Each structure stands twice: as C-alpha cells, then as structure tokens.
Amino acid sequence: MSDQHNDKFIKFFKALANEDRLEIIKLLKKNTEMCAQEVEKHFYLEQSTTSHHLNTLKRAGITKSRKKGRNIFYSVDYDSFERQLKEFQGLVFD
Numbered sequence: 001m002s003d004q005h006n007d008k009f010i011k012f013f014k015a016l017a018n019e020d021r022l023e024i025i026k027l028l029k030k031n032t033e034m035c036a037q038e039v040e041k042h043f044y045l046e047q048s049t050t051s052h053h054l055n056t057l058k059r060a061g062i063t064k065s066r067k068k069g070r071n072i073f074y075s076v077d078y079d080s081f082e083r084q085l086k087e088f089q090g091l092v093f094d
Contacts, residue, residue, distance in 0.1 A: 005091075012084050015060035020045070021053050025076060028063060033075040 015021060024039060031038075040050040054074055057063040061080040065072050 008084070009088055009091075012060045012062070012088075015056050015062055018053070018056075020049075021057055024053055024057065025062065028074060028076050033073045035071040035073050037071070039074065 016025075020043065023043065027039065027042060028034060034042075036047075036050055036054055039045075039054065040047055043050070045053075054063065054065075058065055058074070061077060061084055063074050064077040064080070065074050067073075
C-alpha cells in the first residue's frame with residue numbers, strides 16, 4: 001500500500017480519535033447541518049478551537065461544508081465517510 005493511502009487512513013482515524021470531534025459528528029448527525037457558530041455555542045468552545053475541529057473533520061473527509069453569505073454550514077459527508085470505511089475494511093479484511 002502506498003504512503004498516500006496510509007496517510008489518508010491515519011488522518012481519518014486521528015480525526016475520529018478526539019472526544020470533542022466525535023460529539024460534533026453526533027451533533028451534526030442529529031441536526032443535519034449547522035453553522036460553525038451554532039456548534040461553538042453548543043460546546044462552549046472557543047471559536048478557534050471549534051474551527052480547528054471542524055476543519056480537521058473536513059480535511060479527513062468526515063464532514064463537508066457550504067458557504068451561505070457570511071456563514072459556513074457543516075454536515076456529515078456520509079458518502080465520503082462510508083467510502084473510507086469500506087476502503088479500510090478492504091485493506092484489512094481482503
């Protein structure tokens with residue numbers, strides 16, 4: 001397997017290996033889509049910390065975002081999430 005593949009899986013699982021990010025994923029699943037400020041208020045996190053978590057999840061392909069006016073709305077990227085899990089499963093179990 002290529003280093004690029006390894007890096008992708010490492011980034012994916014590191015993003016999941018954080019309690020706050022797992023809670024953000026659960027919150028986004030429950031609410032379908034939320035702007036960063038709503039996530040920030042829900043967890044009482046600093047704006048910079050919230051942005052870091054949301055960007056980490058996005059870079060790992062776990063969430064996606066769309067911009068509307070001045071707000072950025074985040075949601076779980078189910079297609080990407082499932083594809084990455086299946087790729088990893090294929091690597092491990094095939």
